[in-house]
Amino acid sequence: MPSESQHRPVETVETAFDIVDVLKRDDGAGITDIADELGLAKSTVHRHVKTLESRGLLVREGDVYRISTWFLDYGIHVRNRHRLYDVARPKVDELAAETNEKVWCVIEEHGMGVHIYGAEGRHSVKTHARIGQRTYLHQFAAGKAILAHLPDNRIESILEDYGLAAQTDQTITERDELHDQLATIRDRGYAFNREESVIGVHAVGAPIRNKSGTAIGAISVAGPANRLRDDLMTEELPSLLLGATNEVEINLAHS
Amino acid sequence: MPSESQHRPVETVETAFDIVDVLKRDDGAGITDIADELGLAKSTVHRHVKTLESRGLLVREGDVYRISTWFLDYGIHVRNRHRLYDVARPKVDELAAETNEKVWCVIEEHGMGVHIYGAEGRHSVKTHARIGQRTYLHQFAAGKAILAHLPDNRIESILEDYGLAAQTDQTITERDELHDQLATIRDRGYAFNREESVIGVHAVGAPIRNKSGTAIGAISVAGPANRLRDDLMTEELPSLLLGATNEVEINLAHS
DNA sequence: AGGAAACGTTCGAACAGCGGGAACAGCTTT
DNA sequence: AAAGCTGTTCCCGCTGTTCGAACGTTTCCT
Numbered sequence: 259m260p261s262e263s264q265h266r267p268v269e270t271v272e273t274a275f276d277i278v279d280v281l282k283r284d285d286g287a288g289i290t291d292i293a294d295e296l297g298l299a300k301s302t303v304h305r306h307v308k309t310l311e312s313r314g315l316l317v318r319e320g321d322v323y324r325i326s327t328w329f330l331d332y333g334i335h336v337r338n339r340h341r342l343y344d345v346a347r348p349k350v351d352e353l354a355a356e357t358n359e360k361v362w363c364v365i366e367e368h369g370m371g372v373h374i375y376g377a378e379g380r381h382s383v384k385t386h387a388r389i390g391q392r393t394y395l396h397q398f399a400a401g402k403a404i405l406a407h408l409p410d411n412r413i414e415s416i417l418e419d420y421g422l423a424a425q426t427d428q429t430i431t432e433r434d435e436l437h438d439q440l441a442t443i444r445d446r447g448y449a450f451n452r453e454e455s456v457i458g459v460h461a462v463g464a465p466i467r468n469k470s471g472t473a474i475g476a477i478s479v480a481g482p483a484n485r486l487r488d489d490l491m492t493e494e495l496p497s498l499l500l501g502a503t504n505e506v507e508i509n510l511a512h513s
Numbered sequence: 514m515p516s517e518s519q520h521r522p523v524e525t526v527e528t529a530f531d532i533v534d535v536l537k538r539d540d541g542a543g544i545t546d547i548a549d550e551l552g553l554a555k556s557t558v559h560r561h562v563k564t565l566e567s568r569g570l571l572v573r574e575g576d577v578y579r580i581s582t583w584f585l586d587y588g589i590h591v592r593n594r595h596r597l598y599d600v601a602r603p604k605v606d607e608l609a610a611e612t613n614e615k616v617w618c619v620i621e622e623h624g625m626g627v628h629i630y631g632a633e634g635r636h637s638v639k640t641h642a643r644i645g646q647r648t649y650l651h652q653f654a655a656g657k658a659i660l661a662h663l664p665d666n667r668i669e670s671i672l673e674d675y676g677l678a679a680q681t682d683q684t685i686t687e688r689d690e691l692h693d694q695l696a697t698i699r700d701r702g703y704a705f706n707r708e709e710s711v712i713g714v715h716a717v718g719a720p721i722r723n724k725s726g727t728a729i730g731a732i733s734v735a736g737p738a739n740r741l742r743d744d745l746m747t748e749e750l751p752s753l754l755l756g757a758t759n760e761v762e763i764n765l766a767h768s
Numbered sequence: 769a770g771g772a773a774a775c776g777t778t779c780g781a782a783c784a785g786c787g788g789g790a791a792c793a794g795c796t797t798t
Numbered sequence: 799a800a801a802g803c804t805g806t807t808c809c810c811g812c813t814g815t816t817c818g819a820a821c822g823t824t825t826c827c828t
Contacts, residue, residue, distance in 0.1 A: 265807090267564040268786075270525035270815065275568060282587060285594055289776060299817045304777065309522040313530060314623050321775080325591050327620070327627045331645035332537060333588030336580050338643065339540055365582070368569050372582045388593065390586035520778090524814070525786065544805060554788045559806065576804080 273298065277306055278315075278325060286322035333390060337374050340365065342466065342475050345509045347375055349502040350477060354379040356498060357479050359486070362387065364400040364463075365475035366408070369416035371401040374475075383482055386456050396436055397425045399451035399463030400476035406443035407465045407473035413440070428453045448496045453483060460486035464499040466506050477503055528553065532561055533570075533580060541577035588645065592629050595620065597721065597730050600764045602630055604757040605732060609634040611753060612734050614741070617642065619655040619718075620730040621663070624671035626656040629730075638737055641711050651691055652680045654706035654718030655731035661698035662720045662728035668695070683708045703751045708738060715741035719754040721761050732758055 273296070280292050287295075293303040307323055310316040317326045337343055346363045354361040354377035363375040370392045376385075387393075395401035395416065405413060422431045430436045443449045451461040463478035479495050480486075486495070528551070535547050542550075548558040562578055565571040572581045592598055601618045609616040609632035618630040625647045631640075642648075650656035650671065660668060677686045685691045698704045706716040718733035734750050735741075741750070 265560070265563045265567075266785090267567060268525060268529070268560055269784095270523060270786075271529040271561065271564050272568070274523070274526040274529065275570070278587070282590055290774075300776080301778080301818080302816055305520065305815080306523055306526065308520045308777095309526050312520075312522060313527070315530070317622060324594075325587060327588070327591055327622055327629065327645060327647075329584055329591050330588030330627070330629065331647065332533070332580060333582070333585035334643055334645040335537055336582055336584050339579075367572060367582055372585070374582065374585065388589055390582060390589040392582075392586065521814085528787095545803085555805080556789080556807080557787050560786085563806095 273302070274306055274310065277303065277310070281316070281323060281325050286319065286324040288322055292323075337389075340374065341510065341513070342506075343374060345513065346466070346475070346477065346506050349506055350375055350377045353377070353477065353479060353498060353502050354382070357481075357495065358382065359479050359481040360385050362400060362478050362480065363475060364393075364404070364478065366395070366404045366473065367392075369395065369412075369419055371395050371398065371404060371476075379481075381481075381485075383459065383480070385459070385480060393455070394420055394423060394425075396422055396430055398455040398478070399449045399461040399480075400478035401463070402439065402443055402449040402451070403463040403465040403476040403478075404473040406440040406449065407467055407471065409472065425455050426453055426457050428457075430454065446496075448499060450491070451478075451480075458483050460491060462486075462491065462495045462499055464496070464503045466503050466510070468507075469511055477506070528557075529561055529565065532558065532565070536571070536578060536580050541574065541579040543577055547578075592644075595629065596765065596768070597761075598629060600768065601721070601730070601732065601761050604761050605630055605632045608632070608732065608734060608753060608757050609637070612736075612750065613637065614734050614736040615640050617655060617733050617735065618730065619648075619659070619733065621650070621659045621728065622647075624650065624667075624674060626650050626653065626659060626731075634736075636736075636740075638714065638735070640714070640735060648710070649675055649678060649680075651677055651685050653710040653733070654704045654716040654735075655733035656718070657694065657698055657704040657706070658718040658720040658731040658733075659728040661695040661704065662722055662726065664727065680710050681708055681712050683712075685709065701751075703754060705746070706733075706735075713738050715746060717741075717746065717750045717754055719751070719758045721758050721765070723762075724766055732761070 276296055277292055280295050281287055289300055289303050289307060293300045307316060315326055315328050316323045342365055350361045350363050358379035358381045360379060360382035361377045362373050364371045364373055373387050373389055373391045376389060393401060395405040424431050448462060448464040453459060459480055460483045461478050461480035463476050465473040466475045467473050477499060479499060531551055532547055535550050536542055544555055544559050544562060548555045562571060566573060570581055570583050571578045597620055605616045605618050613634035613636045615634060615637035616632045617628050619626045619628055628642050628644055628646045631644060648656060650660040679686050703717060703719040708714060714735055715738045716733050716735035718731050720728040721730045722728050732754060734754060
């Protein structure tokens with residue numbers, strides 16, 4: 259996000275979170291492993307780990323340290339306090355019941371899409387996505403719906419920061435094509451995803467905007483490509499989605 | 514948890530998490546507020562906040578900084594990777610459907626009970642508890658079920674560390690009474706909570722033990738006191754619960 | 769069994785870098 | 799117009815972090 263940055267970071271804090279990241283990536287590790295992986299002295303890592311452990315942020319489990327459930331406490335707190343969560347959750351549940359597909363609520367943060375709540379429909383695909391997952395905005399329906407409804411300068415700076423990495427061979431990787439699609443999305447008010455993030459999965463996404471028209475999040479419906487097609491994909495789902503997002507926007511304005 | 518601790522913590526890391534804690538408690542704050550609350554210089558707080566923000570861990574929202582959804586990512590990761598989660602979740606869902614009450618899966622960590630998954634029954638009370646919530650083990654059914662099935666020395670050290678704080682006027686605050694109850698719980702295999710954590714709420718909890726018999730977590734059913742009583746409370750629910758926890762224990766052993 | 773390797777842990781010393789105060793800039797308030 | 803409040807930047811001094819080496823245990827290997 260920060261294009262330039264003239265500030266000198268607190269390196270000790272960075273190493274602490276580097277350690278946390280290693281423990282997340284490797285799903286638990288010992289002192290020596292961490293030290294090797296980060297190029298730090300064992301004693302340094304040891305002191306950090308003991309500090310984090312004494313705060314309860316890490317848990318020793320046999321011969322490895324793991325991230326503790328304190329992060330779950332922090333994370334759920336963040337979600338519950340988000341202005342969108344309380345308003346969007348019932349609508350997401352409704353949509354899942356109506357469509358029988360997987361429905362996600364996604365918010366924008368630091369130029370990425372974050373899945374904060376998902377509801378299972380009766381036939382919903384066991385999806386790739388998890389709560390908390392971060393995805394590039396150009397790679398999926400909800401993300402494109404958000405991206406299309408951000409101010410132009412933010413769109414540019416996001417594309418500048420993250421580029422257009424491919425997830426499948428259908429992912430948009432050309433700037434021109436993206437801008438064309440964004441214009442279309444702005445026109446009709448919703449976005450499609452045809453195997454652009456996962457092969458075999460289609461999705462429809464619609465933005466949730468604040469009073470000034472800027473997207474703060476989106477709701478999407480995802481399902482198998484062979485079920486989400488024709489009128490269901492192009493007419494029914496968009497209409498259901500827009501109904502839901504409109505309600506959310508109204509409730510959001512009066513809260 | 515650490516009764517002794519001869520190690521000197523990394524103070525810079527502690528202040529970083531102190532800041533995170535303030536932002537969680539106050540639900541967002543400015544630089545000056547944080548500095549005042551922690552007794553630090555504004556410049557110090559500023560550097561820390563900018564460091565955390567550049568990592569994406571904080572988000573600036575108007576004139577306050579907030580904790581970001583990265584913590585949700587960390588937290589959900591912790592939960593998903595927990596050996597109990599995958600095994601217990603379907604059983605918790607089943608129990609909620611069978612009993613129509615609120616069902617929780619709780620694990621032990623650092624001598625406290627952490628709610629990692631909850632399922633709504635059709636009539637379930639909108640409960641106090643949230644995912645990620647930490648509760649003293651002596652204050653609720655799942656906690657007492659866990660506590661009863663820990664090694665004696667761990668029980669002692671936990672009571673030493675946390676004491677017996679009251680949550681309601683029914684909470685156990687006497688050591689003798691607690692030990693009596695724990696013995697009973699060990700005998701019959703499950704625990705009751707009669708308005709000990711929330712007035713008007715009863716619950717039944719049963720432990721989930723590993724091969725060596727030590728509890729690693731518990732499952733509980735909670736509901737209004739006037740519905741959870743008589744045979745339902747003392748016979749039916751315990752029997753359903755024990756069926757579920759036994760299955761979980763078996764699946765846990767073979768995974 | 770015995771030895772070696774690998775682990776987490778402790779210690780002291782050295783200098784990087786963290787913390788603090790004061791000054792600056794932008795904004796609203798009075 | 800000026801005074802109050804922000805967040806931000808600078809630089810200096812000293813604290814506290816880092817590292818390497820050595821210790822004590824356990825595990826693995828031959």
